[in-house]
Each structure stands twice: as C-alpha cells, then as structure tokens.
Amino acid sequence: MSIELKLEHPADNTVTVSIQGDIDMSSSTKVRDTLTPLFQDNNKAIIVDLSGVSYIDSSGIATLVEGLQWSHSNQSKFRLASMTPGVKDVFEIARLLTVFEVFDTKEEALAP
C-alpha cells in the first residue's frame, strides 16, 4: 500500500518522477514532498510517469495541478505520461485531461 517515487535526470534541467502505488489522501503528501523541491530548482521540464499508479483521488489530482501551475508561471513543462485507464478516467471526470499535457509513454513526453 505504501507509495514509491523514483527521480531521474535524463537531460539537463529535466527530471522524470516515476510513481508506484495508489495516490490517495494518505500518500499524496509524499508525492507533494517530492514534487515541490523540483519546482524551486532550475528545472525546465518535469515528467511524471504514472504507469505504476492504478488509483488517484482528488488529493492526488490537486498535487499534480500544483505542478501545472508552476509550469504556467515559469514557462516550463509539466507533463504526465503513461496513465492507466483508471487514472485517465479520474482526469476525465475532473475535466482535466485536456488541460494537462498528457503522453502515452515517458519517451514521447521526453521529446521536446
């Protein structure tokens, strides 16, 4: 049930965050604690790999919206990759699927 996050730096000023586990009220704090420091760096692109996430609730969405807000105010990229059907459905009901930059794979999300 515990969540795991893995950071990688595939290019300069680019970081990928791979999340493994359910994102709910008990784990979204850990996701925020990992993402927030990235917003303060000189990062130009953050890619969140959601392939290991089969469940996300509104607290998880809220955390990702913070990334979106950072990208808008810093002319940076905040991209979501590899959503599972369950997670995609939640984004759809939240009417946020077209608001985020969403990619089928991490590789596509990494392309400039």
Next chain:
Amino acid sequence: MSIELKLEHPADNTVTVSIQGDIDMSSSTKVRDTLTPLFQDNNKAIIVDLSGVSYIDSSGIATLVEGLQWSHSNQSKFRLASMTPGVKDVFEIARLLTVFEVFDTKEEALAP
C-alpha cells in the same frame, strides 16, 4: 476469488488435478465435486497440483483427506504436489504433512 480446476491424463489410469485459487468453505464443494467422480473410476493415481493455491482451510483439508481414504482402501495413489508455503503450514499444524504423500513438483509426483 473463484476457484478453477483443470484435469489432465498424463498416463493410463493417472489423472492430475491442478487447482487455482483459495480453497475455503465457499470453494471446497467444487473441489470435492471434481475429485469424487475420480474416486469411482479405475484410476490408479490421482495427483493434486497445489501450486496455484495460496490458501486452504479445514474444509479444503477435509476434501483432500477423502482422497487419502480412497487411496488407502483402493491400493491407489493420492499425491499432493507443489504446496505453497501457506498451504504447507496449514498441513503442518493439522499434523498431516507426513500422512500424505507430498512432492515438490508435479513431475516428481508422477514418477511411479
């Protein structure tokens, strides 16, 4: 949660029963309904492959004990193969691990 049973006839008068799923009070009837007809045939060896069973309770054990009784009264073989640690532990607490013929693999159980 539902249980699945597969029958094979690797040799004359020999049948293997592979079980997939938890054996509890809700599914042991299905195990019995599969095993009982085999006791009435001219079978000389029944091998039960338990590799797909991670949970067994006393009703499941009772069903397998019926196989043991059949083998004793018919000079036939009733062998158990590939117990998972959870199932082996239950047999141990029931003090039945040494009473049954237990094999690590289905192949070993098939050797005469």
Next chain:
Amino acid sequence: MSQPIKLSIPSHPKYLGLIRKVLQELLDTHEVPEETARRLILCVDEACSNVIKHSYEGPCEEPIEATFFFDGEDFKVQIRDYGKQCDSSEIKPRCLDTIKPGGLGTHFINEIMDEVSYCTERAKGTLLTMVKKLKCELTSGQEKDKE
C-alpha cells in the same frame, strides 16, 4: 434487500486503502463492471477523506462507518460520522472553470452517483447516502461482452 456489509474504521487516511479493498472485493463478488467499480470506489474514498478533513477536522480515533447495500439493481452506500455538523448546502463542489488544487471530491461524487444526500438530523455527525443505479451499467457491460 439482502443484509448489508458494514465496515467501521478509525478516521485516519491510512485506512482508506482498506475500505477501497473491501469495496473492490464486494463489487467483484457482485460482478459489477470494472469501470463502474473504480468509480464507486472513488466516491467512497472521497466521502471518507472529506469526513477525515471536514467532519473530524483531521485524523483521529473517531469512527467512520460505511454500510454497503445491494438492493435489486441499486447499489447504496452510507457513510456515517460522529463529527462536526454543517449545513448540507455548504457541501458542494467549487466552480471548475478555474484550474486550481482542491474542491474536486464532491464533484466526483455528484458526477458519478445517481443520488446523494447528507442528513444531519441526529445528535452528532452526518449520514451521507449515495445511490448508484447499476442496471444500465450492468447492461452496457453485457453489451460490451457481446461485441
């Protein structure tokens, strides 16, 4: 109507996974299609999160009681807490036009469920009742199978 399944957990996020597992298992037993099951689980998770956040104002040892009913073609879930009461008209989603964090839980519940009502007519706490009509869902699931 058959006997309900009841689960009572302390008001703490660490038990949300447990309540989701129970509901998943229960919906599986009743052969509710996967997508519908996922959405119902989301609603129950959001309702319990709101109890923890708003009714009990943070994790504590007070109970959250969930009761699940299968009533013919209806799936009904009730979430009972013994925390702070509020005017049920205050429990509503914000306007979603601005993109900002928060305020989505009640939106999910209202979008997914067919009936939602909050009742505070009791000494303490709130009883949330949510109903989902499964008939169309089950039929559309079967239709899909036929394809």
Next chain:
Amino acid sequence: MSQPIKLSIPSHPKYLGLIRKVLQELLDTHEVPEETARRLILCVDEACSNVIKHSYEGPCEEPIEATFFFDGEDFKVQIRDYGKQCDSSEIKPRCLDTIKPGGLGTHFINEIMDEVSYCTERAKGTLLTMVKKLKCELTSGQEKDKE
C-alpha cells in the same frame, strides 16, 4: 488501545474471502510478519465458517460481526453471531489420532491463538474472543531479517 476495525458480513461462505482480504490488509498495515498473518487469517476464517455451519446451521442473511483490536502487543479479534447457542465446552477439536475429514477448525484456532473464549451470556448468539500475543512473533520476524 486504538479504535477497532469492525466488519459485518451476512452469514454466507461467499463473504469469507472478503473478511480474509480485510484482515490481510489490516495486518499488513500493522507490519505483522507474513507467516503470523496467514495463521491469524486462518483462525478468523475457521471461526466464521463455524458460525455459518453450527450457530446459524447453514448460510443465511443473519450477520457475523468481526472486530479487530490492536492493543499494544496483543492482537485481539472478536466474532459475534446471533444464532444458536451451545455449551462452550462442546466447542472443541476431535482427537486427531484417526485420519478422517472434519473437526480441524477448532484445532487450528487452539494451536495458533494464545487465548480463546466463547461467551454465551447474552440473549442471543455467541461472542468468541481470540487473542494473539504479537511480541514474540514481531521479534522473531526481526531476528530473521537480521540473518
């Protein structure tokens, strides 16, 4: 002692899987070692099966209530039914010397649990209380990790 987790199911074998899942999840949350968890799940499953078979004399819509407590180093579970009462001295394993089907459930419970008591001092039904001291288990689990 922290607030218990309660689960109520109808007296039917199809819900035994649900109760095992709940307990597995709960024992995971409390980091109970895998082997101990498996054995505790077996006891609860056997106790519920016995309620279905003996107290309610077959599947029905009456409730089985399970309550799980973590009390310091003790794990306590109570199983409450509202069925037929019997003299608690009658609830006991048969002699295991003869190999025959049946009569193992209470043996498992007595072997695995540290305390077992059946109480019928109530208008209807029975309250079974089982306690497992986790201290030694948790320590031996940690010892194994060190090896």
